Amino acid sequence: MPGYAPSEAARRSGFSLDTLRYYEKIGLLNEVGRSSSGRRVFTDDDLEWLVLFRCLRDTGMPIAEMCRYAELARAGEHTVGERQALLAQHAGRVEERMRLLQRQYDHLQAKIRFYDQHVRPR
Amino acid sequence: MPGYAPSEAARRSGFSLDTLRYYEKIGLLNEVGRSSSGRRVFTDDDLEWLVLFRCLRDTGMPIAEMCRYAELARAGEHTVGERQALLAQHAGRVEERMRLLQRQYDHLQAKIRFYDQHVRPR
DNA sequence: TTGCAACCTGGAGTGCACTCCAGTTCAAGT
DNA sequence: ACTTGAACTGGAGTGCACTCCAGGTTGCAA
Numbered sequence: 001m002p003g004y005a006p007s008e009a010a011r012r013s014g015f016s017l018d019t020l021r022y023y024e025k026i027g028l029l030n031e032v033g034r035s036s037s038g039r040r041v042f043t044d045d046d047l048e049w050l051v052l053f054r055c056l057r058d059t060g061m062p063i064a065e066m067c068r069y070a071e072l073a074r075a076g077e078h079t080v081g082e083r084q085a086l087l088a089q090h091a092g093r094v095e096e097r098m099r100l101l102q103r104q105y106d107h108l109q110a111k112i113r114f115y116d117q118h119v120r121p122r
Numbered sequence: 123m124p125g126y127a128p129s130e131a132a133r134r135s136g137f138s139l140d141t142l143r144y145y146e147k148i149g150l151l152n153e154v155g156r157s158s159s160g161r162r163v164f165t166d167d168d169l170e171w172l173v174l175f176r177c178l179r180d181t182g183m184p185i186a187e188m189c190r191y192a193e194l195a196r197a198g199e200h201t202v203g204e205r206q207a208l209l210a211q212h213a214g215r216v217e218e219r220m221r222l223l224q225r226q227y228d229h230l231q232a233k234i235r236f237y238d239q240h241v242r243p244r
Numbered sequence: 245t246t247g248c249a250a251c252c253t254g255g256a257g258t259g260c261a262c263t264c265c266a267g268t269t270c271a272a273g274t
Numbered sequence: 275a276c277t278t279g280a281a282c283t284g285g286a287g288t289g290c291a292c293t294c295c296a297g298g299t300t301g302c303a304a
Contacts, residue, residue, distance in 0.1 A: 052233070054226075055226045055229045055230055055233075056230075058222055058223065058226040059223060059226045059227060059230060077240075080237060080240050083237065084234060084237040084238075087230060087233060087234050087237070088234055090230070091227070091230050091231060091234060094223070094227050094230065095227075097223075098220070098223060098224070098227065100180055101180070101181060101216070101219075101220060101223070102220070104176075104177045104180040104181045105181060105213070105216050105217075105220065107177045108177055108178075108181060108209060108212070108213050108216065109213060111174070111177075111209060112206060112209050112210055112213060115202060115205065115206040115209070116206075118199075118202050
């Protein structure tokens with residue numbers, strides 16, 4: 001059980017120090033342990049949570065929903081079904097977003113190719 | 123040349139009336155024509171611009187960059203190269219985002235499948 | 245022992261992209 | 275003539291997710 005300094009946790013998770021403190025303050029991240037002098041010491045478990053938050057954030061989940069998920073997890077094992085449902089619903093929305101993104105990307109490419117006719121005519 | 127009422131333009135573009143006015147106010151959308159009584163009348167050309175803005179917005183382009191593109195277009199034909207380059211650069215960033223999104227989506231699916239072991243054990 | 249970087253806190257500030265509001269005007273239907 | 279609803283303006287307000295700040299510890303290296 002090593003335990004990571006804030007800067008190390010930031011480096012590993014890709015979140016800024018301020019964001020880590022913010023996530024803890026709003027109760028997204030569980031209270032992080034402290035050293036004798038009051039400095040945060042992140043555990044591997046904390047880091048795993050951060051990896052999940054990064055996944056959820058990158059896929060566009062709002063923070064309020066991440067909080068909901070974290071609360072369910074803290075509530076105990078009997079919430080696994082609800083937690084899974086939450087993730088599954090989110091995954092569905094992500095699929096939709098991916099389809100839209102692909103569609104608009106195709107439009108964009110068409111537009112770029114269209115320019116080819118004018119930038120280098122014929 | 124029909125010309126569309128604001129509500130019709132909103133319906134066709136998927137932007138709200140407020141957003142249409144906002145886009146015009148900040149100079150993203152060119153000054154829209156007016157009826158004798160001062161009401162906006164959107165042309166097909168306006169609508170085409172809105173379709174493009176929707177594409178760019180859905181793919182995550184910041185408004186400032188869309189403004190830049192619109193300015194280039196207003197500046198004349200000699201900017202086609204720069205315009206194309208701007209779109210191409212954006213497309214590159216979109217590809218990157220799509221890859222990240224796919225990667226994180228896969229993580230998410232793995233997490234959901236992992237729950238299966240616990241929700242319906244063995 | 246002194247310097248300095250990393251860390252702490254509470255709270256204020258930022259940037260983005262809208263969204264809402266109050267008060268007014270206008271066009272068209274009954 | 276009157277009502278209704280869509281549109282107009284300038285400007286204020288909102289929601290989200292951070293990000294920054296001031297002022298104060300603390301741990302460690304030289």
